Amino acid sequence: MSTLTEAPPPPSPTVTDKKAPRRRGRFTPYWLLLPGMLWLIVFFALPMIYQASTSVQTGSLEEGYRVTWHFATYWHALADYWPQFLRSVAYAASATVLCLLLGYPLAYLIAFRAGRWRNLIMILVIAPFFTSFLIRTLAWKTILADGGPVVGALNTLHVLDVTSWLGWTAGDRVLATPLAVVCGLTYNFLPFMILPLYTSLERIDGRLHEAAGDLYAKPWTTFRKVTFPLSMPGVVSGTLLTFIPAAGDYVNAELLGSTDTRMIGNVIQTQFLRILDYPTAAALSFILMAAILLMVTVYIRRSGTEDLV
Amino acid sequence: MKTTDNSGDVRLSGISKTYGSFTAVHPLDLTVPQGSFFALLGASGCGKTTTLRMIAGLEEPSSGTVRLGDQDVTALPPYKRPVNTVFQSYALFPHLDVFENVAFGLRRRGIKSVKKQVEDMLELVQLGEQARKKPHQLSGGQQQRVAVARALINHPQVLLLDEPLGALDLKLRRQMQLELKRIQTEVGITFVHVTHDQEEAMTMADTVAVMNAGRVEQLGAPTDLYENPQTTFVANFLGTSNLIEAEVGTRSGDDIVLEAGGGKLVLPAARCSAPTTAGGRLLVGVRPEKISLTHADDAGEIPEGRNRVTGRIADASFIGVSTQYVIDSPVCPELDVYVQNIERDSRLVPGAEVVLHWNPAHTFGLDAAQDIDAGLEEEAA
Numbered sequence: 306m307s308t309l310t311e312a313p314p315p316p317s318p319t320v321t322d323k324k325a326p327r328r329r330g331r332f333t334p335y336w337l338l339l340p341g342m343l344w345l346i347v348f349f350a351l352p353m354i355y356q357a358s359t360s361v362q363t364g365s366l367e368e369g370y371r372v373t374w375h376f377a378t379y380w381h382a383l384a385d386y387w388p389q390f391l392r393s394v395a396y397a398a399s400a401t402v403l404c405l406l407l408g409y410p411l412a413y414l415i416a417f418r419a420g421r422w423r424n425l426i427m428i429l430v431i432a433p434f435f436t437s438f439l440i441r442t443l444a445w446k447t448i449l450a451d452g453g454p455v456v457g458a459l460n461t462l463h464v465l466d467v468t469s470w471l472g473w474t475a476g477d478r479v480l481a482t483p484l485a486v487v488c489g490l491t492y493n494f495l496p497f498m499i500l501p502l503y504t505s506l507e508r509i510d511g512r513l514h515e516a517a518g519d520l521y522a523k524p525w526t527t528f529r530k531v532t533f534p535l536s537m538p539g540v541v542s543g544t545l546l547t548f549i550p551a552a553g554d555y556v557n558a559e560l561l562g563s564t565d566t567r568m569i570g571n572v573i574q575t576q577f578l579r580i581l582d583y584p585t586a587a588a589l590s591f592i593l594m595a596a597i598l599l600m601v602t603v604y605i606r607r608s609g610t611e612d613l614v
Numbered sequence: 615m616k617t618t619d620n621s622g623d624v625r626l627s628g629i630s631k632t633y634g635s636f637t638a639v640h641p642l643d644l645t646v647p648q649g650s651f652f653a654l655l656g657a658s659g660c661g662k663t664t665t666l667r668m669i670a671g672l673e674e675p676s677s678g679t680v681r682l683g684d685q686d687v688t689a690l691p692p693y694k695r696p697v698n699t700v701f702q703s704y705a706l707f708p709h710l711d712v713f714e715n716v717a718f719g720l721r722r723r724g725i726k727s728v729k730k731q732v733e734d735m736l737e738l739v740q741l742g743e744q745a746r747k748k749p750h751q752l753s754g755g756q757q758q759r760v761a762v763a764r765a766l767i768n769h770p771q772v773l774l775l776d777e778p779l780g781a782l783d784l785k786l787r788r789q790m791q792l793e794l795k796r797i798q799t800e801v802g803i804t805f806v807h808v809t810h811d812q813e814e815a816m817t818m819a820d821t822v823a824v825m826n827a828g829r830v831e832q833l834g835a836p837t838d839l840y841e842n843p844q845t846t847f848v849a850n851f852l853g854t855s856n857l858i859e860a861e862v863g864t865r866s867g868d869d870i871v872l873e874a875g876g877g878k879l880v881l882p883a884a885r886c887s888a889p890t891t892a893g894g895r896l897l898v899g900v901r902p903e904k905i906s907l908t909h910a911d912d913a914g915e916i917p918e919g920r921n922r923v924t925g926r927i928a929d930a931s932f933i934g935v936s937t938q939y940v941i942d943s944p945v946c947p948e949l950d951v952y953v954q955n956i957e958r959d960s961r962l963v964p965g966a967e968v969v970l971h972w973n974p975a976h977t978f979g980l981d982a983a984q985d986i987d988a989g990l991e992e993e994a995a
Contacts, residue, residue, distance in 0.1 A: 512705035515672050518692040519699045520719035520764065530718075534709045 360587035397551035400490035404498040412502035481563035489557035497546040505539025621683035622648035622804040629678030653819035698765035706749040851989035875945035886979030895982040902950040910967035
């Protein structure tokens with residue numbers, strides 16, 4: 306954006322009408338910025354300010370709320386709901402790792418091996434978006450239902466014994482357990498992992514693989530030393546696009562989980578819509594936002610992708 | 615240079631490559647001797663790059679074998695072959711700096727102390743200062759040298775170069791040609807160089823194989839190919855040739871006398887690659903710079919024993935060191951003649967009647983059954 310505003314005015318076409326076109330040219334960048342800026346101000350900046358003020362208000366629904374700079378709300382919110390915060394981070398992180406493990410091979414296949422099937426597979430990846438998020442999550446409820454084929458199969462294979470021992474499932478149930486929530490999150494955010502991964506893998510020049518092979522790198526070494534490092538921008542944006550919304554998600558925990566799997570999104574939703582404790586809900590939202598910003602900053606710093614082409 | 619060592623010989627026997635119904639390379643036998651600078655020259659799509667990639671192991675031959683020295687490497691994957699490639703547009707690793715790009719091959723082979731070797735190699739290609747830069751921070755010529763260093767540091771038995779200078783501008787390309795030639799002489803490794811630039815092939819290589827439509831048309835030293843082409847493709851693709859259709863007349867000693875447009879032309883029998891029977895047809899070729907131009911008024915001063923053709927100047931263009939004439943002649947509608955600008959005859963302007971004459975020893979004979987224009991469009995491309 307800064308380059309736009311700093312763009313020099315175009316040379317004026319006529320000498321007689323010197324001032325008018327130059328002035329118009331100078332303001333063009335601002336006119337172009339205006340619609341987007343207005344949108345952001347009305348639908349992002351103002352709500353943020355409103356929410357920030359809500360978080361430091363006190364009062365009750367009957368008497369109304371007033372800004373009293375009551376920062377203790379933040380402290381109370383954190384003290385009361387830190388387990389849900391930790392759980393959100395843990396679930397979102399698990400789902401992100403699962404998405405990466407599932408998505409990377411698929412993105413690799415689409416980028417390098419799919420040939421004429423590439424477009425079809427891409428459509429299949431995007432196809433779930435044609436149905437509502439809610440419907441798809443509800444479908445998982447059926448898939449993981451007690452006594453259903455999935456649970457039956459897992460039971461027969463004694464997988465549930467292991468996951469129950471790990472605390473991911475409870476007895477012979479999958480629904481209403483952490484595993485179900487993480488599975489739902491993984492499913493819902495998988496395309497957000499695959500698409501950026503595909504984009505960055507697809508940009509890699511195939512001759513780099515040949516060059517690595519020519520320089521004595523075995524296929525696996527080529528992947529470790531060339532393909533994976535070059536796909537880091539995709540890995541970073543994919544994990545961010547998965548982790549950030551997953552950490553704030555409440556639909557999966559609501560539909561597939563139980564009271565023991567409540568994530569911070571569920572808490573915020575309950576505070577806002579059922580308990581109607583607006584200051585606490587606003588404070589929780591800000592804490593979540595700050596926590597995610599902090600984690601993302603550290604992550605981007607550590608992965609060192611700003612150095613990549 | 616070790617002359618008795620044959621570990622760097624490349625022997626291709628019956629090697630071919632087909633893609634479905636398309637044959638990129640017809641069964642081909644080729645031996646590149648250890649320590650030589652060998653060029654595969656041809657237009658795009660002639661199969662030269664496919665041949666190179668089969669030596670590198672990047673392409674699996676449909677038939678035939680590839681041997682390096684005494685070792686059959688046909689079935690080996692690229693990472694097991696003692697061969698390295700300088701890729702077209704270099705394929706440098708963008709996420710690694712110059713030093714790590716050059717060290718890549720050494721590290722993959724488990725060599726721990728790479729610092730000295732990499733620094734020496736960067737010195738050889740004059741990039742010592744740029745070791746910590748990323749490839750995109752370098753100029754085209756510097757990237758090209760990194761690509762050469764990255765391949766050479768592994769001391770391959772054979773270095774393969776796939777149009778390595780194609781992306782450089784003309785001046786830099788000339789400079790890098792000499793540079794590569796210098797490096798090759800210094801390290802004594804067998805170089806196999808693929809190019810579509812005939813001048814590049816002739817400047818750098820000891821031996822040139824001219825390829826066309828998946829076959830080797832002719833193989834030999836650059837001067838040999840230029841002075842004595844065996845096919846119309848080679849005659850037209852390498853430099854410019856004047857090809858005149860002629861009828862075989864009598865034979866006198868080691869010479870063949872031919873009839874063309876009412877005149878007689880003499881061709882040494884040794885310089886004719888086609889069978890000659892009296893009354894048969896032949897293409898007589900001569901290079902434009904071998905021809906002298908004399909104004910028709912001075913025709914009597916031309917020494918005896920030279921091949922002569924009459925004509926009229928259709929066009930003349932002055933290009934500094936020489937003047938290039940296009941001559942309209944009864945034997946051929948367009949004959950090219952390049953005359954050095956030593957003593958310019960002011961009468962030689964378009965429209966002037968002239969006699970073209972040249973030493974018969976510079977004449978070559980080709981089979982008239984071939985396409986007379988083969989290799990012409992390719993050269994322009």
